[in-house]
Amino acid sequence: MTKKNLKPKIIVVSDVQQLAEAGADLFEKAVADAVKDRGRAAAALSGGSTPRAMNRLLAGPPYVDRIPWKGLHLFWVDDRMVAVDDPASNFGAARDDFISRVPIPAQQVHPMPVLDAPIRGAERYALELKNYFGSKAPVFDLILLGIGSDGHTASLFPHQAEAHQGPEWVLSARGGNPDVYRLTLNYPVLNRARTTAFLVSGRDKAEMVRTLLCGDEVRYPPQRIRPEGGRLVWLLDRPAATLLPEDMCSMGE
Ligand code: 6PG
Numbered sequence: 692m693t694k695k696n697l698k699p700k701i702i703v704v705s706d707v708q709q710l711a712e713a714g715a716d717l718f719e720k721a722v723a724d725a726v727k728d729r730g731r732a733a734a735a736l737s738g739g740s741t742p743r744a745m746n747r748l749l750a751g752p753p754y755v756d757r758i759p760w761k762g763l764h765l766f767w768v769d770d771r772m773v774a775v776d777d778p779a780s781n782f783g784a785a786r787d788d789f790i791s792r793v794p795i796p797a798q799q800v801h802p803m804p805v806l807d808a809p810i811r812g813a814e815r816y817a818l819e820l821k822n823y824f825g826s827k828a829p830v831f832d833l834i835l836l837g838i839g840s841d842g843h844t845a846s847l848f849p850h851q852a853e854a855h856q857g858p859e860w861v862l863s864a865r866g867g868n869p870d871v872y873r874l875t876l877n878y879p880v881l882n883r884a885r886t887t888a889f890l891v892s893g894r895d896k897a898e899m900v901r902t903l904l905c906g907d908e909v910r911y912p913p914q915r916i917r918p919e920g921g922r923l924v925w926l927l928d929r930p931a932a933t934l935l936p937e938d939m940c941s942m943g944e
Pocket of ligand 1: 737738739740741742768769770771781836837838839843844845846867
């Protein structure tokens with residue numbers, strides 16, 4: 692039976708704090724369900740500023756006590772090819788915001804090899820995925836994504852397909868802010884997770900959110916995120932959702 696693309700669930704919450712809490716709740720549930728059902732969980736994190744408030748919540752009660760850290764493997768959706776202590780490092784930010792303060796075994800944290808040459812780094816991370824998932828295309832339990840106001844997600848930038856190179860599952864790219872080389876998961880991986888959630892905050896993203904969710908034509912990478920058989924959730928704060936039709940959204944608490 693072919694897997695169908697489920698319609699996205701759009702949840703709007705009042706503000707950045709509620710967005711962080713909604714993201715942390717979703718993270719906890721996806722990870723706890725996976726560990727209960729399959730004995731382990733694999734989650735892939737995006738970087739940028741939006742997820743940082745959520746990540747910091749994970750390091751404190753109730754999340755730090757309820758998430759089954761010993762069964763969790765953390766991967767990255769993308770990262771900039773800079774040193775881990777560079778402020779632009781997605782891994783560095785996640786390490787500071789929660790990983791260094793929760794009981795996840797170090798060998799279960801899988802940062803991207805950002806100090807390699809770009810293509811080599813992409814090949815090495817594809818191997819890391821294969822070591823964990825086996826030779827079938829990776830199926831993450833949770834993939835967390837953001838969007839840029841330019842319509843990128845992960846490090847997949849609009850109108851720059853030619854700039855992305857690498858093996859099928861992981862690509863190297865150049866662009867974004869900062870404009871550096873990056874490694875990014877590719878659509879075959881991003882479209883297979885059991886739960887995929889976009890976290891979007893801020894009025895500066897509202898026009899792009901409307902284009903992505905209401906536009907007819909597929910023009911931007913987030914519109915190509917249609918998980919086969921998985922759950923797709925958009926978690927938006929009210930400023931980011933301000934241009935969406937009311938009947939399109941379910942209001943979070
Ligand atoms: C990256 C991120 C990227 C991010 C968006 C949103 O490495 O740049 O993974 O895809 O999700 O750029 O970033 P903000 O949350 O900072 O707006």
